[in-house]
Amino acid sequence: MKKMIKYFCLFLLILCSCNRGKKENNVFHVAVLRGPSVIAFAKMIEDSPEIDSKRLSVDIVDSPEQMQALLIKSEADLAALPMINAANLYNKGLKYSLLGCPVWGNLYIVEKKEYNAPSQGTNTLHIFGAGTTPDILTRYYLKQKGLTYSLNYSFSTPQEISQGLLSGQIRTAVMAEPFLSLILRKDSTLYIKSSLNNPDSTSPGFAQTAIVYAPSLQGKSTILDSLLDESCQFAVNQPEQAIKILENRNIFVPGSLTPESIERCQIKYLSTKEAKRSILDFLRLIEKYEPKAIGGKVPNDGFMPEKQ
Known part of the structure; x- marks a missing residue:
């Protein structure tokens, strides 16, 4: 009898393990550094949209060090982090490509x-x-x-x-x-x-935030651009709803966000193709003042591929 119970427990463990693996296979993991970037993802957090029958699951990351660890281990398919961190990691050999920019100054x-x-x-x-x-x-x-x-x-x-x-x-x-x-x-x-956010009257701001993607999302840029643009517009046009989502999920403490604070984050999604000039201008500025912050140089064309 004891042996039967032992085998039954082992069977349950194997079954649970298989189910966890199957669940993971149906998810694209999105890592977002805690801060203004999260506001841009409020609608995506609420809706959990799908790409090719795989759900986009958004996880909040508390520090750049944690984000770096996730990317090094290839545990994120999509990530939002400071542009200088994204460029630095790329120059150090981490080949996540730049998809676009959602936050232009805070x-x-x-x-x-x-x-x-x-x-x-x-x-x-x-x-x-x-x-x-x-x-x-x-x-x-x-x-x-x-x-x-x-x-x-x-x-x-x-x-x-x-x-x-x-x-x-x-x-x-x-x-x-x-x-x-x-x-x-x-x-x-x-x-x-x-x-400190407006370099000139023609620019949307400084491309401070990057959204990068792993090879697992290669060829999905069009639908990702659409989802991110929709989520950013939601935050800008319906700030009270965005705040409610983020507070209900305990991502922000109640009262810490206001429509005015969202406005001052200058949230606007632009794809790499749309914002390439502004992104390069920002990276060249960083290179001039603090080159080591981006790994010593502006990343090569592989960081912003023309075909995604």
Whole structure:
């Protein structure tokens, strides 16, 4: 009797294992780095659309390091991550190709209203992410505008800078959404001084976010472009619904997103073909200021293949 129970349990384990494998075979895994990119995927998260009878399952990734590990292990078919990370990984031999860009800027300089800048000397500007997109775009903006600040990197995350602004330790800082909207609601003496997101009047912004795909989705660019465009338009045109989806799934804490914060993320899906010039301009800018951030050079044509 004991032997029969043992064999029965073994049979159940094998059966469950087979079922898990079968389920995995019917899924395309989409990894999205937590932040503004997730907003662009709200509709896709809700609808779980299918491609060739395979469901697109969206998983939220909490850090660039976790995202890198997923891509190295080929555990994601589609991924949304910072453009500089995508270029860096490609230059290091990870052959995920660029599909498009959904987020075109979420960085702003914020300041206390009652703050009186010194008439002589240099103002202090706090920045997070030394050597990353916020740092590079801040330096570029200041140079373009001929502004002089002493850059302070002692607060290394948006959360730390938020706390510093609210406590009065910081007077002027670079902030990103959705943290920006939170502190603006909590402290009426804070205001947006400048946007760091518009290189010129003809550009949609800086191509800060990349969507890359694995060989498993080769030849699916047309339907992916359509799904991503639809999801981005949903976030922009129905922000309250997008917020509701993300809060109901505990992706964002209730109250952390507003229609204004979504607007300030500059969400607009453009395929690689549509945005190639803007993407190259952004990568060349990064190469000029911080080449190691993208692996030392602008990626070759294989990163943005003409035929997808």
